[in-house]
Amino acid sequence: MGASDGIELLGKPRGPGSDTMLGTPQYKRDRCVTGVHGLDEILRGGIPYGSTLLGGGTCGSGKTTLAMEFVVNGAAMGEATAYFAATEPSVKLLENVRQFSFFDMDMVDKGLINVFDMDVTYSWLGLTKATFTMDDVNALVKAITDIVNTIGVTRLVIDSVTTLCYKIPNDQLIRDFLFTLGKTLATQGCTTMLIAEITSVGMSHGGGRSLWSSFGVEEAILDGIMVLGDIDRRGHLLRYLQVIKMRGTDHSRAKYAVELTPNGVMLTPMLKWGVDV
Amino acid sequence: MDQRIAEQLTEVTLNSSVQVRCGASNAFLVTASLIEPLITEFEMQGVYISASRGALELINTLNEIGVATENVHFIDCVSSALLGGTESTFPNISFIDSPIMLESILLRTLYHLNTIPADSKFVILDSVNALAIYNEDRMLAEYLHTLINTFRARDVLSVIMNVPDQTPPGVLANLDLYCTDLIDRGQVVIS
Numbered sequence: 001m002g003a004s005d006g007i008e009l010l011g012k013p014r015g016p017g018s019d020t021m022l023g024t025p026q027y028k029r030d031r032c033v034t035g036v037h038g039l040d041e042i043l044r045g046g047i048p049y050g051s052t053l054l055g056g057g058t059c060g061s062g063k064t065t066l067a068m069e070f071v072v073n074g075a076a077m078g079e080a081t082a083y084f085a086a087t088e089p090s091v092k093l094l095e096n097v098r099q100f101s102f103f104d105m106d107m108v109d110k111g112l113i114n115v116f117d118m119d120v121t122y123s124w125l126g127l128t129k130a131t132f133t134m135d136d137v138n139a140l141v142k143a144i145t146d147i148v149n150t151i152g153v154t155r156l157v158i159d160s161v162t163t164l165c166y167k168i169p170n171d172q173l174i175r176d177f178l179f180t181l182g183k184t185l186a187t188q189g190c191t192t193m194l195i196a197e198i199t200s201v202g203m204s205h206g207g208g209r210s211l212w213s214s215f216g217v218e219e220a221i222l223d224g225i226m227v228l229g230d231i232d233r234r235g236h237l238l239r240y241l242q243v244i245k246m247r248g249t250d251h252s253r254a255k256y257a258v259e260l261t262p263n264g265v266m267l268t269p270m271l272k273w274g275v276d277v
Numbered sequence: 278m279d280q281r282i283a284e285q286l287t288e289v290t291l292n293s294s295v296q297v298r299c300g301a302s303n304a305f306l307v308t309a310s311l312i313e314p315l316i317t318e319f320e321m322q323g324v325y326i327s328a329s330r331g332a333l334e335l336i337n338t339l340n341e342i343g344v345a346t347e348n349v350h351f352i353d354c355v356s357s358a359l360l361g362g363t364e365s366t367f368p369n370i371s372f373i374d375s376p377i378m379l380e381s382i383l384l385r386t387l388y389h390l391n392t393i394p395a396d397s398k399f400v401i402l403d404s405v406n407a408l409a410i411y412n413e414d415r416m417l418a419e420y421l422h423t424l425i426n427t428f429r430a431r432d433v434l435s436v437i438m439n440v441p442d443q444t445p446p447g448v449l450a451n452l453d454l455y456c457t458d459l460i461d462r463g464q465v466v467i468s
Contacts, residue, residue, distance in 0.1 A: 233377055233378070234377055236374055236375050236377055236378055238378060238380065238381070257380030257381070257384065259380070259381050259384035259385060259388070261384065261385065261388040262388075263388060263391070266384045266387065266388060267384075268380055268383055268384050268387075268423075268427075269423075270380060271379060271380060271416055271419050271420055271423070272419060273413065273415045273416035273419050274379065274380070274416045274419075274420075
């Protein structure tokens, strides 16, 4: 084969249906486009529809901003969304998010963004105890899924699931809660982001336990794990995001620098020589 | 003003990356001679990454010699290190905590470029040698590689200023490789 044959081969179209490996038609799941700058590129198009994703992060890493942007971008595309606020009152949450240009209060007024105070939901269900039983957990899952059903929610955020899980007395019950919630919401076509507070990110040394979640039981059950953390670069904290796992899609597993701009979260690949400074 | 810089700029395209070498004594003259034609002659708008000096000082000095700065957004990487340095009334200045936050500088630049309505945009990085004070050579070379390619892909003219004798040789060599054009106003060293 001469050089000209090679050029001829390179010039051949390799679209779907062609007999080359690259051209093999592949099944692709529909995506929930997050609209967050850079995130859909990391996820090769977005979160697979109906997935339940854990967004774990350290304090100040941008979890709430990212989650709110995810919801707002859905609402901007005409989707009904819901945000369960467990770490701060909804009034305060909305006041904080108003500084971002992506947010529009009209979306709340029009019912595209529905913000619920978790405390109010607990009171409404009569869950005033410090610790939940299996029945309480089931009642909570039912209440959330009823809301999703009634409003037709396609994007849901619980911020944070850690606060909620602290009320569940053991790992098995937490596992059951997350599994049931994820399964029920997936059947309703709802893409869910569960925000988790973690104190440090990565693999623990010696113990062999991953530090992607608060309780260590979430990562196996949920469809995706995305962590947000900080890198200390000579005394300056640089925010980063890393997708650890996402079922149903290929994705980057690299660390991405996060910048919180007036227009929301922006991502760029972290400098390789700057990760461990 | 150095009119030859304006003449040389007529030869570059929007996706060019121009390395501008200057000396320690003519750095401001070169800066002014770069910005002025970009804004007035080519009617461009852009972002100026200021790592050599505070943006407030730069704006005031440029305004004094008649260079308009309203259509340029300044990203100031210097003033946060000075107490009270970030107290500015100019809406076209934003501050970065430190020149070590290279990714933040890139993302802030992208953000401000997105807010600029002009079709023709530029980014001026002032300067590589200032960033070299704070950043390790390999990281800086990687950053410049990323920065130049990011803006070339977006058809944004990138202008990278440096004082060659104060820039690490490895970084300078990489810069020679990545940049498409060179405007050399470096000092002549007489040995």
